[in-house]
Amino acid sequence: MRIAFISFEYPPDTAVGGIATYVNQVAKMMKSRGHDVEVFSASPTRAVSEEYEGLLVHRIHTNNTQAFPKLVLPVFEERHLKDKFDLIESPEYKGDGYEIKRRFSTLPMVVKLHTPTQFIHEINFTYNILLSGSQKLRYILGGLLRGEIRQPYWKQHIWKKDINDIDYQVTAIADQIHTPSISLGDHVSEKWGIPREKIFNVPYPFIPNEKFLEIPIAANPVTKKVTFIGRLEIRKGLVELTKAIPYVCEAVPDVTFTFVGKPIASIVPGMMMDEYIKKNLPGYESKLEFTQAIAPEIPKLLAQADVCVFPSIWENFPNVCLEAMSAGRAIVASKQGGMYDMLSSPEAGLLVDPMQPREIANAIIKLLKDPELRTSLGKAARHKVLQAYNQEKIGGVMEGYYNQLVLKTAR
Template identity: 45%
Template structure:
């Protein structure tokens, strides 16, 4: 197949989060399986084309994030006219392929569900204090309204990401949780929705980490933001240290806004946990190739997200054989095999989180057993062979459905040349 992957995010220029990692892994997987793969992505400081491990990458410098879908379309148009792609894939968040889908309705399109923007807004708002709630209500009453503290009312008809999804012939979701949630809220045809997990290629540096480490360190890897459950971890840390004073907590990732306007999240956590400063370490953002180094220095990885679709950092931790404590709100429940490959906890509940961390701190044999199961699960469930076949089947389903509406046209024969 000739496959186009359209994504604002693509390493190293726009390695913003999990979408970037997924697109690179998927592109390399598909190229290794013999497909022609081209990626259409953004960059803050360069434009042009290059080849990376058999994958052709086209980059533009868009005016801003919102203009990417429009500005990438002429670049795609030139390549599509040259090679005629069989199928294109784009993400939900940002509707990066919307311009291409609108211009080429005859091109089969796959929408990859990561997490739509409306969901990110829903779970990412800082909680209001009592005084903040009072100001919010009084402001609404002055406008003649009784405001809803739960946040804005979502109207999918005004959401360009929803309308972009309606163009797709296949909705590919990494986990059943996101598939079922978005299918219900967007009222999508269930026949079009399939579960296709992200591929994952663990590096030798992860697989070589011994299972029987003994650092007594708990590590959080990811953006320090509300959606990642960082405030719940903040409240769980004192409960852990009261019973297990030797525990150490390391935070790896950039600091995002906190509930206090003048403090970023690292500053906020440091202030709230100042009594426990000796047990805390903030590393900040690190390059992806240094993650194995930090995983080798930890026993337990913790991901208490309010919502998480399919966090690749969880797979990295599983490949490293770490004991994983993860939220069951989203795809980690499937990654961790319902709790057979790690401990699952409810989001927004610090006490069960603390209890799970204590369980693994106090029982290293159990932690190492779970780490071994997790590593084996990564190597079997998320292998290139397994996920490659599922992704190819997803693309073929989109092509087959689309051809029922737009039957493929026979190529025009070249006119005879008479010398």
Template identity: 45%
Template sequence: MKIAFISFEFPPDTAIGGIATYVENAALLMAQRGHQVEVFTSSPGSESLNEQWRENIRVHRVHTANRDQFSKLLLPVFTERHRQMDFDIAESPEYSYEGMEVKKKFPGLPMIVRFHTPSFWVKCLNKKYVAGNIKEKLKSMLGIKQYKKEKDKEYLFSLMADGWVVPCTAMKEVLTEYWGLDENKITIIANPFLPSKELLDIPVETNNNRISFIGRLEVRKGVTQLAAAIPLVLAQRPGTEFCFIGKPNHAPGKNGMMDDYLKKQLRSFEQNIRFIPHAPKEKIPELLAQTDICVFPSYWELFGYVCTEAMAAARGIVAGNIGGMKDMLEDINGGVLVDPHSPQEIAGGILFLLNNSFERKEMGKRSRDKAMNYYSNKVAAMAEQYYLSKIKKH
């Protein structure tokens, strides 16, 4: 197959978040399976077309830092390359409707929309967990700025697509409930993941007595509830160290930054708390090797690549039971799933893994096996068959 991935995000120039990580892994796996893969992306620095990247992947970087303009600026570059290559299939995130102009111009080219997290859902989550419920309930009662999907370009672009793919059950439920998409036409295929040798070489058995959170320090990631759980853990295991790894976002009520907020909340336990505000990708295996248990108490997570990294590292995992991490861990009993709104449950999950090292290591082994075999080999084969089925329909 000749596959075109369209994504504003792609390393290294625009390695912004999970979409970049997904496209990188998906492109590599498809190329390794013998397909011709090209990526159409952006660069804030300069334009670079027909760039040779890893695994014989060609990358076309459009010079822009404006995500809203990317779809239109991409079109002439894609048009010329499609004339040369005659792609079999294209894929785009729904986010920022990045493949819309391509689909308009080439309606006969099968276009897959792989959902990450639509903007309307991000806003819903932010309103619920950041802006304050009372204010939003008042707006709802008055009918102020109510969401209308018919005016949402991400929704309209999705209707143009030839296939819909989501990485988890929770996202499928959101799309059927809020956008009214036919659940029978939404296919669940987990995001692919190629674990590094550095992650796989970490010994299963570690006893560092360290608990780590990795990710943005923000309300939606559950860090305030984790902070409330820490005293409960230290009451029983006073020698435990907690490490917050990630860039801080706003504190609740936007009163300062989250790291300062957490330090104030935990000032009585400062000898047990450590903050690492920035950890480059290549540093993550080292940090995971120093960690026994990872805690990801997100209120919502589509597909946490930090979780797949922890799985590949065979760490003990405590994760929120809402969203994609439930799909990732539940089927293999690869971690302890908890109510992310409950500090008591979070503390209970951490203490269970601290007090049951054998079970923690067995969970870690199962998680590593899934990271090695399912998220690379099986997921890639599923995506491959899905693409072929859509090409045949055209």
């Protein structure tokens, strides 16, 4: 098959997030399976077609995600008319392949879900949406007392179907839709009115760093280090984790918490998340460590961790959890989103309600007090990630769905 991946994000020029990592991995994976693969991406500095890591990559000179779908069309059209593609894949996020599909309506398009913009917005404003009835009433009445008719601002942040939303538009015209996590497929089906059977479950492939696999799994019965890795932001569940920390410290006095990642805004205007955590944990300063590590330092930080905690309010299919699994760590993770898929059936970690601090604390305490459980879950996690998400397995699944679509279109 001739396959084109259409993605604003692609390394090294626009390696800004998980989409870039995914497209880079699957493009190389599909080429290794004998397919002819090209990538169409963006660059803030140049317009070029070049060989990069064994693939032909066409870089469109733009740093504007909204402009990219139109700007990529003529470059793609020239290549397609010269040597026709059998199929294109686009993320739903920002609708990268939308204009190409509109121009070439019979060309099969797969849309890979990553997390729609409106869903990200809803998660980031969770604490506005969850205002109590009395808080909402006080806001409305306060406006009336001032002669104002205040709109319920919390409703602005709820994800709902919008036919003018480019994420929805590109998904609606897709010939096939793939979701990394079962949860994301369920949400998209419900919010956008797409039959769930039309959304296929296709996890991201994972290529583990050999340094992760070299980390011994056997738990250290002496140390008590809990590690969070990721951006320090609201949607990663750090507000509730902050509330959980005193319970853990009370039960395990020699525990320490290490936060690895760049601080982003907290729920308090003008306050970054690391400041928020410190401000809300007076007296626990000696238990907290903050660092911004670069990728080569992550294996060492995971090797030092006794428990990894990822209590995201909701997250699609976080790579950091897959890394912790490959490192054989004991993991406490949110049951909302893709980590449920990763750590259940069979059990490979402890899943918690991310909005329940005591539940988060109890799971951390359970693991800190039971080295044997940490070891057994670490073994299960490493086995699961190597068996379920390897390139051969995921590549076969993707190839099967691609073939199915191409054959269906050819009839």
